[in-house]
Amino acid sequence: MDIFTDPAQFTDFLGSSVRLAIPVGFAALGGVLSERSGVINIGLEGMMLAGAFGAAVGSFYTGSSGAGLIAALAGGALTGLVLGILNVSLRVNQLVAGIAVNLLCAGLTAFLARQVFGADLGRALVAGFEPVAIPGLSSIPVAGPVLFNQDTLVYLLYLLVPVVLWALFRSNWGLNLRGTGENPKAADTAGVPVFRVRYVAIILSGMLAALGGAHLVLSQIHLFTEEMSAGRGFIALAAIILGRWNPLLAVLAALFFGVCDAAQLRLQFANPSVPYQAFIILPYVASIVALVIFIGSTRAPEALGQPYDRESR
Template sequence: MLEWLDLALITDVLRTSLRLMVPIAFAALGGVICERGGVYNVGMEGMMLSGAFGAALGTFLTGSPVMGVVVGIALGALGGAILGILSIRLNVNQIVTGIAINLVAIGLTAFLARLIFGLNATTKTLPGFTPWAIPGLSKIPVIGPVFFDQDPLIYLLYLLVPFLYWLLYRSAFGLDVRATGENPGAADSAGVPVYGVRFLCTLISGGLAGLGGAYIVVSQVFVFTEHMSAGKGFIALAAIILGRWDPLGALLASWFFGFCDALQLRLQFANPSVPYQIFTALPYVASILALIGLYGRVKPPAAVGLPYRRESKT
């Protein structure tokens, strides 16, 4: 038990928690914007997987992880565009649309990966980002190695959270987003372009989910494997609810799930005789228990998941 009080071990667990929560956080932040605008994005798992494939493809073709991230964001945004067209313009059920995006992404990325990278796709090591230590700050005990000796995408996350908070609560666009998610008919009457706002929200959500998938490739594993998102898009959905549809809350919820993931890895290492599947289920069990604990205590945006038809103003 005393080994858990070791400072180096605590630092390692916190550092691992941060790295594991980043893909979830990117997707959850995008999901907050999307659901605040009135659209469920159940397709974040597929968008993350598309982003991971895009990152691998862009990096493979150009040799640059930066271009990989750009392509990953683009493919994630493409998934968001598909969600927007089907659910906003064609009024297809948002849940069904999201599930369809997930299924198509799983099959299509697996097929294209074998077609482009060959059968040895999982052995092609790609160039990626390495940690950048911030002088001075990275030397602070515990906090320094955890927060200030990381790769550039984590530093981007640090900047993205306050920016999205400002965008959602302090900008005119954020007011339009929140109005569209609460009462699109009233927002439309006030001159808010409801369809345009919702479509832009799906693009942002898809792009950020794609960025989360890209992070896995260019900052964590440096290869592309089939279904490598491994349910992180669904955990991001839980983080949105646990964070009460707020950027800061979603970040903290993502950290909680990242910590659970890091903890299960440590438990696997410390208990090799116990079936690893028991520990692997820990983040998913934690997400279920967290949602059960919040049942009846949180309210989503009033119009989320509801199609808007201008003729009826509902």
């Protein structure tokens, strides 16, 4: 309870909540694009792992956080391409395809990490991003340190949210994307390249989720460990539903889970005699409870989860 009576502790708690929410926020933003096009992206967890591994390898070999970020984006794009081939071209069941991508990324990154880092796996620190205070804004009481004394990737998410909002709801590309998610046959009849739109959406989804994985490596712990995404991709799926497939609301839902994550960490330190597993499940329990409460008031894209076959018209 001290965090509610001590302004410094409260500010630190909110800042930690924002940092912990960023990986989920990136993944949720990517998932919104994919699912708005009609493709369920269960593979967000694997895409985050691919991004984390790419960021670690790129930064490890070059000593540059920028190179790590580029490698993360490449890993996310490649993973998105694989999911696109399975879902769009081969019309594999979207849930099965997403699970396959998660298993592939978990196994492949674990194997390759041992080849790259060897005995130093889990100990090899890499270059990353440090917090950068924005002059003026960072001095605002409470909100300044929380929102404007963060690392580069946090500011990137701030920028991407309005960009994705505009692209999705104010551009012709966004109209085509939403059309393929609601009625792909009608969109195809109107001349929208449904397959291409879905491929682009899935690849962009992979790149955004990879940024979430990159944040774990480049901004939080500065090293790669096996399965370090730790279920955040699945929490992002809950954030998408709670956010009603809206980019801004999905990121705000991710912030809610970030608050839960920060709370469970503080509860662990405040109650060392209690097994830490009792607290670590808090974000996952919160996601389940929130879904149970709000699931009835949400409406998914009409064609979500349905493979499109032009020959079936």
